[in-house]
Amino acid sequence: MRSLEQWLAHQERAHPQPIDLGLERLQRVLERLQWTQPAVPVITVAGTNGKGSVAAYASAMLGAAGYRVGTFTSPHLRDYRERIRVHDAWVSADALVEAFERIESACRDVSLTFFEYNTLAALLVFEAAHLDAWVLEVGMGGRLDAVNVVDPSVAVVVSIGFDHQEFLGSTLEAIAREKAGIFRAGTPAVLGSDGMPEVLESCARALGAPLKRLGREYDFTRHADRWRYRGPRWDLADLPAPSLLGDTQFANAAAAVAAVEELASRLDVPSRAIAAGLGSVHLAGRFQVIDAGHLQWILDVAHNPAAARVLAHNLRARPIAGRTLAVCGILADKDADGVAAELADRIDEWWMASTHGARGTSAAALAERMAPHLRTPIHLAGDIARACTDALAAAGPRDRIVVFGSFHTVGPAMDWLEARALLPSGALREYTLPPRVP
Numbered sequence: 001m002r003s004l005e006q007w008l009a010h011q012e013r014a015h016p017q018p019i020d021l022g023l024e025r026l027q028r029v030l031e032r033l034q035w036t037q038p039a040v041p042v043i044t045v046a047g048t049n050g051k052g053s054v055a056a057y058a059s060a061m062l063g064a065a066g067y068r069v070g071t072f073t074s075p076h077l078r079d080y081r082e083r084i085r086v087h088d089a090w091v092s093a094d095a096l097v098e099a100f101e102r103i104e105s106a107c108r109d110v111s112l113t114f115f116e117y118n119t120l121a122a123l124l125v126f127e128a129a130h131l132d133a134w135v136l137e138v139g140m141g142g143r144l145d146a147v148n149v150v151d152p153s154v155a156v157v158v159s160i161g162f163d164h165q166e167f168l169g170s171t172l173e174a175i176a177r178e179k180a181g182i183f184r185a186g187t188p189a190v191l192g193s194d195g196m197p198e199v200l201e202s203c204a205r206a207l208g209a210p211l212k213r214l215g216r217e218y219d220f221t222r223h224a225d226r227w228r229y230r231g232p233r234w235d236l237a238d239l240p241a242p243s244l245l246g247d248t249q250f251a252n253a254a255a256a257v258a259a260v261e262e263l264a265s266r267l268d269v270p271s272r273a274i275a276a277g278l279g280s281v282h283l284a285g286r287f288q289v290i291d292a293g294h295l296q297w298i299l300d301v302a303h304n305p306a307a308a309r310v311l312a313h314n315l316r317a318r319p320i321a322g323r324t325l326a327v328c329g330i331l332a333d334k335d336a337d338g339v340a341a342e343l344a345d346r347i348d349e350w351w352m353a354s355t356h357g358a359r360g361t362s363a364a365a366l367a368e369r370m371a372p373h374l375r376t377p378i379h380l381a382g383d384i385a386r387a388c389t390d391a392l393a394a395a396g397p398r399d400r401i402v403v404f405g406s407f408h409t410v411g412p413a414m415d416w417l418e419a420r421a422l423l424p425s426g427a428l429r430e431y432t433l434p435p436r437v438p
Contacts (some may be wrong), residue, residue: 011118053283061260
């Protein structure tokens, strides 16, 4: 019997292409597994940025109302089990191995990508757990993403920006059309940002998917540290600020409330559960601030220009007495030039770090791309740990160090911080409870 680590190694080489969008392979395997669509409500969340936050808020609100929720997200920071959570606990390694064995026996002549194995495992784990609701984060795009084999009860598109253009298209309209692929006839389509491409609305109308747009069918207003949500069913006048930091989190939280609101006819979620859920979310690597004595660390997975713009805004909104140093690692297929342009006036000194793997890039190559946009000192490091060490050595007592650029950057930085007892404990327990009898 293969261990979990052996299964993951096998899946990385099982398909000739690491990314191969399309649903036909998954549907063939699901038919052999005799899998059926879930009978419980499903929230599917797509978008260039913010989808992990929206998924986390929605899951937390449903959980606070007493429901058992399965949450699927990707990628992971440090442990593969982060991707599949049952009732806010990691899936167990044994449950994953069992799911992978079932999938492999059904594959036969079908080869799957790493992410397709991941998605199918989540579907099998959630099915066995007899949950009350599912929250699924789309991996890439929407129309051809593996998650789109599931028919949602509510479909959310949080934001549209440039990322994965080689797969999704070179214009915002093309990217939006791909993400609109999660919409279904008669199923509410929640749009979580202002000013998104019109094609999202036209796709929803063509399908007969009821639109729920920020600033139109639902909205929010802020009052100091409190805020108000107004939608077609709910008027929640005194909500606590979202627990995740940054102004954009209010819009993300509102999109999550808008999605949960659409489940009201099937799941009763009282206002106290909305408030409790908003305040309970802890999502590593999303403008995560760690105070380490007189020095502050900020971890952010921002990896495209739109996310870098939000990071720059959040840094500007939290001024400090000292300097802001950056540890930056960005994958080769990302718009490092655009990221540099967004953050050029926020960073006083840079440590460019090599990232490894098929999509990694060297520190020297990254610096060559970003340097034309920067006016502050740049240093090179062979890996994230070396960059963190060197940045810490250069930091003064009132400085802060921002580690950003990718999950592949923040994850190793968290390992480095934990080794120095600087990382707060945040690991979830494994989900080991037996499935509930339906």
